[in-house]
Amino acid sequence: MKRHLLEAADLDRDDATLVLDTAAQIDQALAGREVKKLPTLRGRTVVNLFYEDSTRTRISFELAAKRLSADVINFSAKGSSVSKGESLKDTALTLEAMGADGVVVRHSASGAPHRLAHWVRGSVVNAGDGTHEHPTQALLDAYTIRQRLGRLDGVRVTIVGDVLHSRVARSNVGLLHTLGAQVTLVAPPTLLPVGVGSWPAEVGYDLDAALPKSDVVMMLRVQAERMNASFFPSAREYSRRYGLDARRMAALPDEAIVMHPGPMNRGMEIAAEVADSVRSTIVEQVANGVSTRMAVLYLLLGGSPQ
Amino acid sequence: MARSSDPARSTPPGSTPGTLLSPADVARVVDRMAHQLIERYARAGGVGDDDVDPGGGRGDGTAGLSDLVLVGIPTRGAPLARRLAARIEAFTGVAVDVGTADITLYRDDLRLRGVRALEPTVLPDGGIDDRLVVLVDDVLFSGRSVRAALDALRDLGRPRSVQLAVLVDRGHRELPIRADFVGKNVPTSRAQQVRVHLTEVDGVDEVLVTEEGNR
Numbered sequence: 001m002k003r004h005l006l007e008a009a010d011l012d013r014d015d016a017t018l019v020l021d022t023a024a025q026i027d028q029a030l031a032g033r034e035v036k037k038l039p040t041l042r043g044r045t046v047v048n049l050f051y052e053d054s055t056r057t058r059i060s061f062e063l064a065a066k067r068l069s070a071d072v073i074n075f076s077a078k079g080s081s082v083s084k085g086e087s088l089k090d091t092a093l094t095l096e097a098m099g100a101d102g103v104v105v106r107h108s109a110s111g112a113p114h115r116l117a118h119w120v121r122g123s124v125v126n127a128g129d130g131t132h133e134h135p136t137q138a139l140l141d142a143y144t145i146r147q148r149l150g151r152l153d154g155v156r157v158t159i160v161g162d163v164l165h166s167r168v169a170r171s172n173v174g175l176l177h178t179l180g181a182q183v184t185l186v187a188p189p190t191l192l193p194v195g196v197g198s199w200p201a202e203v204g205y206d207l208d209a210a211l212p213k214s215d216v217v218m219m220l221r222v223q224a225e226r227m228n229a230s231f232f233p234s235a236r237e238y239s240r241r242y243g244l245d246a247r248r249m250a251a252l253p254d255e256a257i258v259m260h261p262g263p264m265n266r267g268m269e270i271a272a273e274v275a276d277s278v279r280s281t282i283v284e285q286v287a288n289g290v291s292t293r294m295a296v297l298y299l300l301l302g303g304s305p306q
Numbered sequence: 307m308a309r310s311s312d313p314a315r316s317t318p319p320g321s322t323p324g325t326l327l328s329p330a331d332v333a334r335v336v337d338r339m340a341h342q343l344i345e346r347y348a349r350a351g352g353v354g355d356d357d358v359d360p361g362g363g364r365g366d367g368t369a370g371l372s373d374l375v376l377v378g379i380p381t382r383g384a385p386l387a388r389r390l391a392a393r394i395e396a397f398t399g400v401a402v403d404v405g406t407a408d409i410t411l412y413r414d415d416l417r418l419r420g421v422r423a424l425e426p427t428v429l430p431d432g433g434i435d436d437r438l439v440v441l442v443d444d445v446l447f448s449g450r451s452v453r454a455a456l457d458a459l460r461d462l463g464r465p466r467s468v469q470l471a472v473l474v475d476r477g478h479r480e481l482p483i484r485a486d487f488v489g490k491n492v493p494t495s496r497a498q499q500v501r502v503h504l505t506e507v508d509g510v511d512e513v514l515v516t517e518e519g520n521r
Contacts, residue, residue, distance in 0.1 A: 018423060021423060021424070022423065022424050025408065025424035025425065025426060025427070026411075026424065028426060028427055028428070029408060029411070029424075029426075029427035032433070033461065033462060034463075035461040037461065038411040038412070038461070039411070039412060039457065040411040040412070040416065068411075298411070298421060299421050302416045302417075302420075302421040303416055303417065303419075303420035303421040304417050304418065304419075304420055
């Protein structure tokens with residue numbers, strides 16, 4: 001494995017499978033245990049460097065590091081020297097001087113983790129950078145699919161919604177392709193990035209046509225902050241054409257599952273009855289996030305420092 | 307040749323490289339260990355002779371065996387534990403619980419040797435609380451694997467007692483750890499390597515001594 005996890009392309013098929021297998025073993029080893037803690041990363045320091053708001057990703061990484069007995073430092077841009085104008089590089093050098101073994105970084109600028117990786121000796125894990133990548137989300141999604149369907153090879157995954165702004169979609173397309181799944185993107189033309197034709201995925205505009213051929217439907221969050229940027233005429237129209245409601249869910253094959261990276265807009269891209277149905281893996285995804293991130297931290301930080 | 311017709315007899319010091327145990331020897335050694343386990347646990351509950359007889363009036367002397375859990379340390383301790391359980395059942399009719407405990411995340415040499423893939427941890431339903439646990443491994447060498455396994459057990463539950471069974475004890479301990487059940491004692495030099503092969507993992511049953519340097 002590479003020293004950093006910056007994008008889905010850092011993992012080849014063997015690496016990605018190793019992460020998923022490791023997560024599965026950790027899950028199994030910790031299931032039903034009173035002491036959900038392992039001594040593996042004792043004496044290692046993990047810094048959570050969050051320049052952008054996050055609930056589940058930050059908590060998930062924090063819990064993962066703590067369950068492996070690492071020391072965790074949480075840094076959020078608010079209330080730090082960043083508000084006094086400190087640059088990313090100076091913050092990185094400060095962390096370096098304090099001896100961080102791993103840096104988990106979320107930043108609103110695409111590519112910030114790449115820059116950071118040149119400045120620190122420890123391993124850098126991208127926890128979401130701008131509209132670029134979010135590789136651990138893709139890993140936990142792949143893990144959830146494999147857990148529910150028993151395989152990834154040949155699984156038909158349809159990713160629906162705001163692909164243009166979605167780092168989740170970008171990482172998932174890369175990783176799922178690496179793992180042998182067939183990915184289809186369904187979105188309004190205005191919400192597809194330039195050059196999407198070169199991605200290893202099919203592109204379509206008709207959700208109803210894609211659903212019967214999907215083993216997995218992954219709904220992306222409609223980012224309310226971009227709603228008035230005229231990417232689509234109205235919320236109602238978006239919901240009617242690209243929202244997943246009970247009627248559309250009925251068109252899915254029997255075993256198919258519905259995923260969402262959260263946070264959800266119930267009634268917008270996903271109906272409440274769909275989000276709460278047995279097909280929905282939304283709660284599992286959160287739980288699987290912890291074990292997947294434990295696997296990543298173990299594989300990156302557990303061995304000898306290079 | 308170090309091959310011995312009587313597996314209980316130790317090979318002389320400075321063992322010659324080669325086959326230490328043949329497939330038939332391995333089967334015989336496993337049978338003998340199964341008998342030793344039955345003797346210890348069926349009568350005295352495995353905690354020592356002064357312990358209360360867990361057979362408590364049942365008379366058939368197998369009551370202690372139902373509290374026994376054989377916990378294999380992957381990779382080869384796991385099939386070994388299953389074999390011992392199968393032999394115990396064949397000899398007494400009592401089905402003994404079996405589990406596996408992967409110790410990778412408890413190892414103290416990850417920084418020296420790097421991370422590796424994990425193997426399953428599976429415990430019997432009901433866990434190991436208040437059970438008589440016997441850890442099972444293929445080779446006892448430095449004792450560090452056993453230390454890691456003891457740490458793992460502490461997180462998995464609170465057994466009434468823990469003992470250790472190994473197929474081969476090759477010496478060179480680095481920690482104050484000893485085995486309670488030993489299939490074969492083999493004096494080795496540190497430069498030598500002892501390799502246990504089992505059908506379930508390697509396709510053949512045998513124990514080899516090679517001159518390849520330390521693991």
